[in-house]
Structure formats: structure tokens, C-alpha cells
Amino acid sequence: xxxxxxxLLLGLVGLVQALSSTGNRLLVVLEEASDKxxxxxxxxxxxxxxxxxxYESPKSKSLSLFKHGNLAYDxxxxxxxxxxxxxxxxxxxxxxxxxxxxxxxxxxxxAEQPIPAAVASLLxxxxxxxxxxRSALVVDHINYDSKSAADKHDVLLIPAPKxxxxxxxxxxxVDGTLAVPRAVGQLLGNASPLLxxxxxxxxxxxxxxxxxxxxxxxxxxxxxxxxxxxxxxxRNSARFTVLGSAEMLQDAWFNAxxxxxxxxxxxxxxxxxxxxxxxxxxxxxxxxxxxxxxxHYLNEGKVKESTNLTVSEFPEINPIMYRxxxxxxxxxxxxxxxxxxxxxxxxASGDSVxxxxxxxxxxxxxxxxxxxxxxxxxxxxxSFTVPDQHGVFNFIVNYKRPFLSNIYxxxxxxxxxxxxxxxxRSFVISGAYPWIAGIGVTATGWLIFVAVWLYxxxxxxxxxxxx
Numbered sequence: 001x002x003x004x005x006x007x008l009l010l011g012l013v014g015l016v017q018a019l020s021s022t023g024n025r026l027l028v029v030l031e032e033a034s035d036k037x038x039x040x041x042x043x044x045x046x047x048x049x050x051x052x053x054x055y056e057s058p059k060s061k062s063l064s065l066f067k068h069g070n071l072a073y074d075x076x077x078x079x080x081x082x083x084x085x086x087x088x089x090x091x092x093x094x095x096x097x098x099x100x101x102x103x104x105x106x107x108x109x110x111a112e113q114p115i116p117a118a119v120a121s122l123l124x125x126x127x128x129x130x131x132x133x134r135s136a137l138v139v140d141h142i143n144y145d146s147k148s149a150a151d152k153h154d155v156l157l158i159p160a161p162k163x164x165x166x167x168x169x170x171x172x173x174v175d176g177t178l179a180v181p182r183a184v185g186q187l188l189g190n191a192s193p194l195l196x197x198x199x200x201x202x203x204x205x206x207x208x209x210x211x212x213x214x215x216x217x218x219x220x221x222x223x224x225x226x227x228x229x230x231x232x233x234x235r236n237s238a239r240f241t242v243l244g245s246a247e248m249l250q251d252a253w254f255n256a257x258x259x260x261x262x263x264x265x266x267x268x269x270x271x272x273x274x275x276x277x278x279x280x281x282x283x284x285x286x287x288x289x290x291x292x293x294x295x296h297y298l299n300e301g302k303v304k305e306s307t308n309l310t311v312s313e314f315p316e317i318n319p320i321m322y323r324x325x326x327x328x329x330x331x332x333x334x335x336x337x338x339x340x341x342x343x344x345x346x347x348a349s350g351d352s353v354x355x356x357x358x359x360x361x362x363x364x365x366x367x368x369x370x371x372x373x374x375x376x377x378x379x380x381x382x383s384f385t386v387p388d389q390h391g392v393f394n395f396i397v398n399y400k401r402p403f404l405s406n407i408y409x410x411x412x413x414x415x416x417x418x419x420x421x422x423x424x425r426s427f428v429i430s431g432a433y434p435w436i437a438g439i440g441v442t443a444t445g446w447l448i449f450v451a452v453w454l455y456x457x458x459x460x461x462x463x464x465x466x467x
Contacts, residue, residue, distance in 0.1 A: 046279065086116075296317075
């Protein structure tokens with residue numbers, strides 16, 4: 001009976017467990033409780049995926065992202081504030097500390113009200129720049145919804161991103177058209193490798209301030225310079241997503257019927273599916289990598305899994321020392337989290353996982369080939385020859401790609417010279433033959449000289465002695 005109850009409890013725990021690999025505590029910050037009904041489908045989807053959702057106002061005195069120095073919530077959703085910011089509990093410094101402690105943030109913007117200076121300052125910390133005009137929005141006179149924005153052209157119709165970048169996995173590919181109402185465009189810094197755009201504005205779009213005079217000469221940015229959805233993945237793999245249009249998450253735009261000026265019929269939007277993929281990536285349900293077993297050993301032509309070998313014939317696994325010019329084999333298991341389980345990881349087409357054998361700088365950089373998948377991982381392997389240099393070396397797998405959590409695996413070994421009894425003998429080195437011959441000739445000549453000298457004693461004189 002007790003075992004039956006235990007199994008039942010385990011089953012219930014499995015049902016309420018969030019799909020995220022980092023936790024299920026989610027805080028939603030919205031200024032007015034009445035706005036919650038606008039996002040009921042989005043919040044309902046999060047709760048159905050196992051998240052424990054807490055709703056707080058930025059004005060609440062009990063609001064805190066930390067408890068006893070640890071995270072009080074694993075994930076954070078910030079909806080656009082209607083006041084000057086998110087309040088004293090959610091300052092830019094606090095939110096940066098939250099990300100530094102592995103918290104994930106989804107920040108939604110809107111051009112319905114001016115962007116607070118605190119939000120612009122927060123985004124500058126992540127090298128994301130907003131238009132100087134606080135009420136600026138993105139318009140497009142070609143790709144807009146003729147039903148809801150026939151005059152203002154501020155509801156953009158954009159195909160879902162099919163190819164983000166060569167050699168990068170696309171986790172945001174959905175079927176259909178995305179409706180992006182009243183979006184705030186962002187400029188991403190070129191110097192940061194941590195930033196990646198997900199959805200760019202069409203070539204005919206530009207940032208426009210409806211409260212000022214329209215002048216194309218003073219446009220903040222235009223075309224693909226404008227990012228409508230941007231992502232930032234910190235070095236600790238925490239994720240920060242900037243959604244330029246909070247209206248994309250509202251019920252009114254989930255599966256809404258839209259029509260472009262050049263189309264003859266209306267089509268449904270894919271906003272709901274895109275919002276699910278975007279939140280899944282932000283809250284680390286997808287794009288999360290894990291390192292499994294790591295092995296390195298002498299490559300002596302023996303397969304460790306072979307049943308024909310005895311225990312004494314197995315190569316030593318993960319030794320602390322190698323000799324120069326040894327042949328070494330290295331393998332690592334990599335898994336990818338896919339919503340509810342770990343699956344074998346494979347890089348995108350055109351990408352590869354690499355191994356460095358490095359001291360101060362890499363002596364070898366070789367490609368790790370995926371050779372054998374297991375139930376929940378892929379084994380990557382490579383073989384190489386240890387360089388003719390003694391010292392302390394590291395096996396390093398440093399795999400950092402957009403939209404994937406960072407992998408940094410380091411194993412330290414010592415590389416020594418040949419021992420006195422490991423050097424090849426002179427008689428097997430062809431270049432030493434002249435020296436060996438010279439030594440032989442010298443020794444032979446010396447022996448002949450000694451023999452001749454010993455057997456060449458002069459005869460004694462037989463002259464008589466005189467008185």
C-alpha cells in the first residue's frame with residue numbers, strides 16, 4: 001500500500017513539474033490587475049506547462065526577486081509599465097543582478113505609452129538601444145494589416161523566421177504570419193556576441209514618432225537594422241528576451257484574421273505558436289545543453305567496449321599524464337533538453353563541436369565527430385597526436401552558439417618527455433649510422449694500435465760491458 005501511494009505521489013509531482021530545466025517559479029509583473037485578462041491565453045498556456053505563476057504589481061511593497069540571497073523566482077515576465085518605471089524593487093541594477101544569478105527575463109514593450117527612462121537604461125546594460133523618442137513605433141507602408149491598421153500602418157505582418165543565421169539552430173520556426181502591432185524597434189550592439197535578433201523588421205519598415213514631424217532624413221533606424229524581438233544569453237546561460245510588441249501576447253492577436261494589402265483573402269496569425277516558442281526558449285525549455293561522460297585515453301587500437309579484451313588490456317581512462325608524441329583518443333557526451341526530456345544533441349548544418357588541446361594557446365584544434373547516439377545523448381570523438389612539447393595541457397571543449405546554453409568542459413593533464421628507457425636505440429635510427437661507424441672505426445683503430453705497440457718491443461743490446 002505504501003509503495004502504491006509513493007508511486008501515486010511521484011506521478012502527481014511529474015504532472016505539476018514545469019517543462020523548464022531550471023525551475024517552475026514564474027513571476028508576472030503587471031501594473032493593473034485588469035490587464036491580466038488581455039493575456040489570459042498566454043498565461044493559461046504557461047500554467048498548463050507546469051509553471052507556478054505569481055502576479056504582482058510593481059508598486060507592491062512585498063515584491064522582491066530575492067529571498068535570503070537566493071532567487072525567489074526562476075523566471076520573470078515584465079509587461080509594459082504605465083508609470084515611470086517598474087518601481088524601487090525592480091531597478092536596472094536589481095534586474096542585472098537577477099540575470100547574473102541565473103534568472104530568466106521576458107521583457108515586453110509597447111508604443112501605446114512612452115517608454116520609461118528606467119527601461120531604456122536597463123536595455124543599455126545589455127547593449128540594446130531604443131529610439132530617443134519615447135513614443136516611437138515601427139511602421140511599414142507595404143507590409144501592414146489592412147483590416148486593423150488601414151490608416152496608421154502600425155500593425156506589421158511579417159513571416160515567421162525560417163533562417164536566422166547560417167550554422168545556427170532555429171527554435172522559433174512556426175507556420176504562418178506574425179502580426180506585430182505597435183512595436184518598439186531596437187538597435188543591437190555589433191560588439192556583443194551575446195546578442196541575437198530573432199525577428200527583424202521588413203526592409204520597407206522604419207521607426208517613426210507619431211508625436212513629431214515625419215522626416216525620413218532623421219529616422220532612428222530602418223529595415224533590417226531594426227530588431228523587433230531580440231535575445232540576450234549571458235555567459236552563465238541566463239536568458240533575457242526583449243519583445244518589441246507586448247500586444248503580440250494578447251488574446252486579440254492569437255489566431256487573429258489579418259490581410260495584407262496585396263492579398264485577396266485573410267489569413268490567421270501564428271502569434272500563439274510563436275509566443276509559446278519564444279517563452280519556451282526564454283525559460284530554458286529548449287536550447288539547453290548538458291555534458292555527460294568525458295573520457296580520454298591512449299589510443300592503442302583497442303576498443304574498450306570489445307568483449308575480447310581482458311581487464312588488464314583496457315586502456316587507462318582519464319590518466320593524469322601523457323608522453324610527448326602519444327596517440328590520444330577523446331570522447332564527450334552531449335545532451336539537449338527538449339521540453340520534458342534529454343535527447344541526443346546534434347549541431348546545426350554547417351556547425352561542429354571542436355576540441356582544443358591547449359597550454360597557453362591551442363596546439364591542436366580538432367573537430368569532434370558524432371559517432372554514436374545513446375538513449376539521451378550523442379558521443380563525440382576525436383583522435384590526435386600529443387605535440388612534441390612537455391608541460392601542463394588542457395583538453396577544452398568551448399562550445400558557445402546563439403540560442404544554445406554554453407558548454408565549457410576542461411580537463412588538465414601533464415605531458416612529459418621520453419623516459420631514459422623509452423628513447424629509440426641508435427641502431428634503429430638511420431641518421432646515426434655515420435656516428436656509429438665512426439665510433440667503431442675509432443675503437444677498432446685504437447685496439448689495432450695497442451696490439452701493434454705491445455708486440456713491437458725493441459730487442460735488447462748485447463754489447464759487452466767495459467771495465
